[in-house]
Amino acid sequence: MERYSRNIILEKIGLEGQKKLLDSKVLVAGVGGLGSYVLVNLAGLGIGNIGILDYDVIELSNLNRQFLYNPSQTGKLKTEAAKKRILKFNPDINIETFNTKLNESNYQSIIEKYDIIVDCFDSFESKFLLNDIAVKTSKTLVHGAVSEFKGQVMTVIPGSSACLRCIIPYADLNEYITKGVVSPIVSVIASIEALEVMKLIMGFDGLLTNQLLIFDALKTEFKKLTAERNTNCMVCSGEN
Amino acid sequence: MYITINGQNIELAENTTLLDIIKKQDIKTTLYAVELNMKIIPKDKFEETVLNDKDRIEIVHFVGGG
Numbered sequence: 680m681e682r683y684s685r686n687i688i689l690e691k692i693g694l695e696g697q698k699k700l701l702d703s704k705v706l707v708a709g710v711g712g713l714g715s716y717v718l719v720n721l722a723g724l725g726i727g728n729i730g731i732l733d734y735d736v737i738e739l740s741n742l743n744r745q746f747l748y749n750p751s752q753t754g755k756l757k758t759e760a761a762k763k764r765i766l767k768f769n770p771d772i773n774i775e776t777f778n779t780k781l782n783e784s785n786y787q788s789i790i791e792k793y794d795i796i797v798d799c800f801d802s803f804e805s806k807f808l809l810n811d812i813a814v815k816t817s818k819t820l821v822h823g824a825v826s827e828f829k830g831q832v833m834t835v836i837p838g839s840s841a842c843l844r845c846i847i848p849y850a851d852l853n854e855y856i857t858k859g860v861v862s863p864i865v866s867v868i869a870s871i872e873a874l875e876v877m878k879l880i881m882g883f884d885g886l887l888t889n890q891l892l893i894f895d896a897l898k899t900e901f902k903k904l905t906a907e908r909n910t911n912c913m914v915c916s917g918e919n
Numbered sequence: 920m921y922i923t924i925n926g927q928n929i930e931l932a933e934n935t936t937l938l939d940i941i942k943k944q945d946i947k948t949t950l951y952a953v954e955l956n957m958k959i960i961p962k963d964k965f966e967e968t969v970l971n972d973k974d975r976i977e978i979v980h981f982v983g984g985g
């Protein structure tokens with residue numbers, strides 16, 4: 680517990696709160712840029728059970744932002760390299776890896792082990808699939824995304840707050856995304872995602888539910904837009 | 920009446936709807952949301968949303984990287 684003393688000293692966390700964090704189960708979906716920073720933050724908080732889901736291998740071009748990895752590991756699985764690195768930092772965490780691409784037929788056995796899913800995926804297609812799966816399985820989703828110098832975060836509590844499809848119902852999910860992104864925007868958005876996880880577990884107010892947080896780094900501007908559940912949402916309208 | 924869209928002031932006829940004004944924008948993506956006075960308006964509500972003087976509209980581009 681000594682390593683968590685700076686958490687526990689906080690009145691709003693305390694020993695009870697730290698135990699809640701240690702008992703919690705969080706799935707990190709994607710362990711590229713966002714996933715790297717989210718994992719370190721979750722390990723620092725003392726999230727006791729973490730799942731890491733990814734099927735990708737390490738490439739040199741990842742290393743402008745994916746600091747869990749080093750150049751000698753190119754070609755190796757990200758999940759295994761991430762697990763190794765995080766366990767070095769915090770050996771007490773129980774980490775399970777899933778070296779697979781999430782799809783409609785394999786999600787059940789992965790998702791059921793966790794209470795909260797953190798979206799660190801890197802395409803619209805995978806992000807919206809994750810949204811749909813989270814709603815279907817009633818798992819809380821912390822959505823985050825980055826590109827260039829911008830990012831966004833929204834927390835989805837299925838049946839109670841707006842999901843991604845409530846906001847963007849019709850989209851071409853194969854639309855081209857620029858691969859350009861800088862590390863600091865990734866760490867800002869990932870840190871906000873990790874804070875959402877902490878607030879969810881601790882039962883704090885101030886969640887980004889029914890709110891889309893947008894950060895524009897070039898303007899240094901945060902914007903919190905109000906979103907509402909769409910009663911006609913193709914994904915979550917039947918849930919409550 | 921005057922509204923602001925993406926930071927630009929424009930004059931509009933009374934009873935203009937959000938749909939009327941969004942149709943005139945050259946939006947090059949399907950992954951966007953429309954914000955009216957800091958509130959996201961779902962696409963199926965554009966037609967019934969009548970704009971008022973001093974409304975502020977912004978096209979918000981969704982990003983998808985990780």
Ligand SMILES: [Zn+2]
Nearest residue numbers: 842845912915
């Ligand atoms: Zn929805």
